Amino acid sequence: MADKTIPYKINLSEDELPKAWYNVRADMKTDHRPILNPGTLQPVTAEELAPVFCEELVKQELNDKDRWIEIPEAIRNFYKMFRPSPLVRAYCLEAALKTPAKIYYKYEGGNTSGSHKLNSAIAQAYYAKEQGLKGVTTETGAGQWGTAMSMACGYFGLDLRVYMVKVSAQQKPYRRAVMETYGATVTPSPSDTTAIGRKILEMDPDTSGSLGCAISEAVEAAVTTDGYKYVLGSVLNQVLLHQTVIGLEAKTAFEKIDEYPDLVIGCAGGGSNLGGLMAPFMADRLAGKRAPYFIAVEPASCPSLTRGKFAYDFCDTGNVTPLAKMYTLGAGFVPASNHAGGLRYHGMSPIISQLYHDGFIDEARAYVQTDVFKAAEMFARVEGTLPAPESAHAIHATIEEAIKCRETGEAKTILFGLTGTGYFDMAAYMQYNAGEMTDYVPSDEDLARGLASLPVVE
Numbered sequence: 001m002a003d004k005t006i007p008y009k010i011n012l013s014e015d016e017l018p019k020a021w022y023n024v025r026a027d028m029k030t031d032h033r034p035i036l037n038p039g040t041l042q043p044v045t046a047e048e049l050a051p052v053f054c055e056e057l058v059k060q061e062l063n064d065k066d067r068w069i070e071i072p073e074a075i076r077n078f079y080k081m082f083r084p085s086p087l088v089r090a091y092c093l094e095a096a097l098k099t100p101a102k103i104y105y106k107y108e109g110g111n112t113s114g115s116h117k118l119n120s121a122i123a124q125a126y127y128a129k130e131q132g133l134k135g136v137t138t139e140t141g142a143g144q145w146g147t148a149m150s151m152a153c154g155y156f157g158l159d160l161r162v163y164m165v166k167v168s169a170q171q172k173p174y175r176r177a178v179m180e181t182y183g184a185t186v187t188p189s190p191s192d193t194t195a196i197g198r199k200i201l202e203m204d205p206d207t208s209g210s211l212g213c214a215i216s217e218a219v220e221a222a223v224t225t226d227g228y229k230y231v232l233g234s235v236l237n238q239v240l241l242h243q244t245v246i247g248l249e250a251k252t253a254f255e256k257i258d259e260y261p262d263l264v265i266g267c268a269g270g271g272s273n274l275g276g277l278m279a280p281f282m283a284d285r286l287a288g289k290r291a292p293y294f295i296a297v298e299p300a301s302c303p304s305l306t307r308g309k310f311a312y313d314f315c316d317t318g319n320v321t322p323l324a325k326m327y328t329l330g331a332g333f334v335p336a337s338n339h340a341g342g343l344r345y346h347g348m349s350p351i352i353s354q355l356y357h358d359g360f361i362d363e364a365r366a367y368v369q370t371d372v373f374k375a376a377e378m379f380a381r382v383e384g385t386l387p388a389p390e391s392a393h394a395i396h397a398t399i400e401e402a403i404k405c406r407e408t409g410e411a412k413t414i415l416f417g418l419t420g421t422g423y424f425d426m427a428a429y430m431q432y433n434a435g436e437m438t439d440y441v442p443s444d445e446d447l448a449r450g451l452a453s454l455p456v457v458e
């Protein structure tokens, strides 16, 4: 029998919106290794990052001391238009699974960009505007980040140039239309507009593109255009920092109903939503106050945590970025284009990587996409929300855990991140509904080829 004293939706008031982001690095036992200049192999300095990133964002990137970083009022005011986001008790999913587990999800898909990415996009656009820039460049894979950034730049009156992974640009014309509506310029990548794009096209004219390759082009465009900097939608410390609004709100909502999650589950592409959702709970774990169990979920087609190496690697295909110590499949790894979605990145956030390496993130799992869509379909039918395929990775893990609870009789409290809406992924849903979706799992040889591109550092 469900506990009816807890409402379906645990809402927070506008005043309960976090006033500061939480910087988990200040509390980590071992901080992640510094990012390195690939030329000198010395830690990258703020001066070296300045040509690429906005000043204030460089400070946030390198900040391992301050536990709390105040959210500027202009950003909080924008947040107020779509936050606090709901924490939902999944009563209907629990009933369908006949599980004693108590399942909660934090839904980030209720804004036009359709995902959590807007939380960081608005912050990055704000700092770019504050610095007096004309515009910013970025890449987008599945299109969510580009959309979020176009909304943020539209709001602050900044120009935006988006390099969109070619296969996504073809698969998702509506994403492009949204970005253009907000005033962004969208270029399918690789393109002939950058030196690195031309080089990649020369080597492989039929390439479907990759996130790593689009990053190279966007960085090149930023450093060669006056008044422009580059922004990135995941992986970086600053992005995880901004995404902590998700976890902070979730924690406040749990306090209201006097609950606490035993399990925290998130899908992991570059690691930003998982990092943001789990950070305040990780703080309790690091302080020895509580022991929530953390699960990262990734696609079997791009398995950086479960099958990658913990090593220094470039963040892009063209090797123009600094080196980061992270779980990686190698910057030369190009994920199969049959897998759409925002989880197709060769590396993983250095924060997530270090926490996983040190055992604070307890587990990583990889699922094939037909299983993920089966979970998405079930969730959509009982909970009423059509999930983004990325989010459905977390749903699948949640369902597995809830079934375990049914078998053991344990009433665990599970929190997972429902990072986005599935509206922009109807081509993938159509494939699934038609029984035409296939699974791709790279062979050990495929992975060995990607890992062979790792730079030798240690």
Ligand SMILES: *Cc1c(COP(=O)(O)O)cnc(C)c1O
Residues within 6 Å of the ligand: 114, 115, 116, 117, 144, 145, 233, 234, 235, 267, 268, 269, 270, 271, 272, 273, 274, 342, 343, 388, 390, 391, 419, 420, 421
């Ligand atoms: C981008 C995206 C992800 C994955 O990115 P992270 O940085 O790992 O959070 C997950 N879900 C949705 C809906 C996305 O748009």
